[in-house]
Structures are given as C-alpha cells and as structure tokens.
Amino acid sequence: MKLSELEFYLEDFLAYCQNKNLSRKTISSYEQSLKLFIVYLKKEHDIDKVKEVRTGHIRQYINYVQDRGKYTVVSRESTKNINFPENRTDFKKQVSSITIxxxxxxxxxxxxxxxxxxxxxxxxxxxxxxxKTVRRQKKGISKEEFNNLIEYFDYTKFHGYRNKVVVLLLQVTGMRIGECLELEVDAIDFKNKMILVTKTKGNKExxxxxxxVMQRELKQYLKFKDRYIDTQLLFPTTKGTNLTIQSFEKQLKDVGKKAGIxxxxxxxRNNFARHYLLNGGDFYTLSHSWS
Known part of the structure; x- marks a missing residue:
C-alpha cells in the first residue's frame, strides 16, 4: 500500500535515527507514538500532508489522548481484533502526564x-x-526488604536464578536495567572486577x-547458564534470545508481590546511589558515572 506523505516522512525520520545510532528503545518510542499521532491526524482531521499540520492540531491531539484514556488510540484498527485492548484492566484509564x-x-x-x-x-x-507534571518519588527499599526480595526468587529455575543475579548486579553497579539486559559475557573482566557497558543511554561506553561477593555469584551463575543455554548474552531468555525490559519488570513485580514489596x-538503581553516598562517595563522581 502506498504511504501517505506523513508516513513517508516518518519512515525517513526513523531511518535518520538509525543512521545516528540512536538506541532501539528511543527509536521504538518515536515510531509508536508518532504513528498514533499520524493516525489521529488522518482520522479526525483528514490530514496526511506535513504542511497541513497546525499548532492547534497538536494541542487538540494532546486533549484527545487525555480525554479518551489508555489504549483508545491504535495505529491499526485490525490489531483490536488481536490484542483486545478493551479487555485490559487499565483500558480508558487516564494517561499519565509523563507519558503525554x-x-x-x-x-x-x-x-x-x-x-x-x-x-x-x-x-x-x-x-x-x-x-505540568508531578513526579511521585517511589519509596526506597530497605536492606531488610531487599534481602527478603532476594529470598523469593526461585533459584531452581533458570529464569528465577537469572533474575536474582540481575537484581544483585543492579544493586552493586547502579546500571540501568536496559544496559544490564544488553550485556554479553565477554564484557566481564573478572581479573579487575569490572564490566564494560556499551549499550548506554548516551552511547558513551x-x-x-x-x-x-558479586564476582563469585557471577561465576556460579555462568556455570549454571552454560549448562542450559549456548549464547553470549549474559541474561538471555530460556530460548537464548534477548530478555526485554518489560518482561523483566513484570517478573520482578510478580516476585515483589510475593515478598510484599x-x-x-x-x-x-537508586539504592546503589544512596549506599554510595552514605558510604562516603562524592556526588560529582556519582553523577558522571550515571550520565
């Protein structure tokens, strides 16, 4: 099917983003949200050309999303018969100001x-x-809560052991979850007890x-992983593919419910920052290591 002018420019923009080596997460965010906007322009205003878009169309789109709520706008109508968004518990619930x-x-x-x-x-x-938005700061996790959480991972299953090690590594290193899930085994330098993080937010290694203690845990985990899965990925799925952020977050949330957290x-990650500063670390070094 022939692309409209707006769809063509979106595809060109996404190609530009790829050439700039933007992260997959960033490009995916652009693609999903902009496709929804283009569908809205066509459906509500019969607009498919760039020069026809006015400031008022964008303001009205913002109000449209706020009024209608979650999952009421889809990029393709046919997906409604597959994903059934109306069956979701949060269907039509207010879209957060952060998402807007x-x-x-x-x-x-x-x-x-x-x-x-x-x-x-x-x-x-x-x-x-x-x-305007008000960010609600998530409550920190105490040492007792963290230790309790760790005990609720099922170490007898690969995904349970893997998720436990991910959580420990986040706590010890302060990595972003996306950075952690992209790691390969070769990134670990056991001799110097350090990991080279390459898939970073700003593309700066x-x-x-x-x-x-983490060194021993990683070595033990790698022996366990290599018995079942042949992949260079440090934290793969049971099929040897990339574990997504969304999947890990859901699995962590499920374990947290069992632990009452x-x-x-x-x-x-915030726990790492708090412990670093409480143990005498300086804010300048911390802020630069997180950039």
Missing part, C-alpha cells in the same frame, strides 16, 4: 527535524509546551565495578 510529555517531546523532535530538512517554513511545534528496577 513523552508524546509531545517526540512530536517536537519530528517537526524540528522536518524544519531542519527544509520541509517546513513554519514549525507547528514552536508554541507547544509540555504539560563506561566501566562499572563489582565486589568479590512494590518494586521497580529503578528503585534498585
């Missing part, structure tokens, strides 16, 4: 790129601002360091 701001940011990035490419004389996002990977 991500949509706004992605739309602004696309149209700023189109202006840079010379496809626009007047940019419809010039007067679009992000909405860095080293993270681990303890003697509402837990998210970012809380564990």
């Amino acid at each position: 701001n991500n949509y706004i940011r992605n739309i602004k990035v696309l149209f700023n790129w189109l202006r840079q490419e010379g496809e626009l004389q007047k940019n419809p996002v010039d007067n679009i601002s992000q909405i 860095r080293y993270v360091y681990f303890s003697n 509402d837990v998210h990977p970012h809380q564990i």
Whole structure:
C-alpha cells in the first residue's frame, strides 16, 4: 500500500535515527507514538500532508489522548481484533502526564527535524509546551526488604536464578536495567572486577565495578547458564534470545508481590546511589558515572 506523505516522512525520520545510532528503545518510542499521532491526524482531521499540520492540531491531539484514556488510540484498527485492548484492566484509564510529555517531546523532535530538512517554513511545534507534571518519588527499599526480595526468587529455575543475579548486579553497579539486559559475557573482566557497558543511554561506553561477593555469584551463575543455554548474552531468555525490559519488570513485580514489596528496577538503581553516598562517595563522581 502506498504511504501517505506523513508516513513517508516518518519512515525517513526513523531511518535518520538509525543512521545516528540512536538506541532501539528511543527509536521504538518515536515510531509508536508518532504513528498514533499520524493516525489521529488522518482520522479526525483528514490530514496526511506535513504542511497541513497546525499548532492547534497538536494541542487538540494532546486533549484527545487525555480525554479518551489508555489504549483508545491504535495505529491499526485490525490489531483490536488481536490484542483486545478493551479487555485490559487499565483500558480508558487516564494517561499519565509523563507519558503525554513523552508524546509531545517526540512530536517536537519530528517537526524540528522536518524544519531542519527544509520541509517546513513554519514549525507547528514552536508554541507547544509540555504539560505540568508531578513526579511521585517511589519509596526506597530497605536492606531488610531487599534481602527478603532476594529470598523469593526461585533459584531452581533458570529464569528465577537469572533474575536474582540481575537484581544483585543492579544493586552493586547502579546500571540501568536496559544496559544490564544488553550485556554479553565477554564484557566481564573478572581479573579487575569490572564490566564494560556499551549499550548506554548516551552511547558513551563506561566501566562499572563489582565486589568479590558479586564476582563469585557471577561465576556460579555462568556455570549454571552454560549448562542450559549456548549464547553470549549474559541474561538471555530460556530460548537464548534477548530478555526485554518489560518482561523483566513484570517478573520482578510478580516476585515483589510475593515478598510484599512494590518494586521497580529503578528503585534498585537508586539504592546503589544512596549506599554510595552514605558510604562516603562524592556526588560529582556519582553523577558522571550515571550520565
């Protein structure tokens, strides 16, 4: 099927992002949110050309998503008969201000790129601002809660043991969960007790360091992994493929429920930062290691 002008420019923009070596997560975020916006423009305003998009269309789209709620806008109608969004417990629930701001940011990035490419004389996002948001800080995890959480992983199963080691490594190194799940075995330097992290948020490689206890845990885990799965991925699925962030977060949440803890990977990363500072680490070094 022939692409509309907006669809063509979106595909061109995504190709540009790939050439810039942006992360898969970033490109996926652009693609998903921008496709929804393009569907809205066509369906609600019969717009499929770049120069037809006005500032008001973007403002109205923001209000449209806020009013209708989650999963009421889909990029292809046919997916409704496969995914059945109306069966979700959060169907039509309010979309968070953080998500709305991500949509706004992605739309602004696309149209700023189109202006840079010379496809626009007047940019419809010039007067679009992000909405006010209040970030609710997740409660930290105490030492007792963390130890209790670790005990609830099923070490007899591969995914249980793997997830336990992931959590321990996040706590010890302060890595982002996305960085951790992209690691390969060769990235580990056991002699110097450090790991080279290459798939970072800013595409800047860095080293993270681990303890003697973590060193023993990693060696034991690798022996266990190699008995069942032949892959260079450090934390694969049972089929040897990449473990996604969403899948890990769900599995962690399920274990957290059993332990009576509402837990998210970012809380564990925050634990690393808190322990680092409490043990005499300086904020300058910490902030640069997280960048």
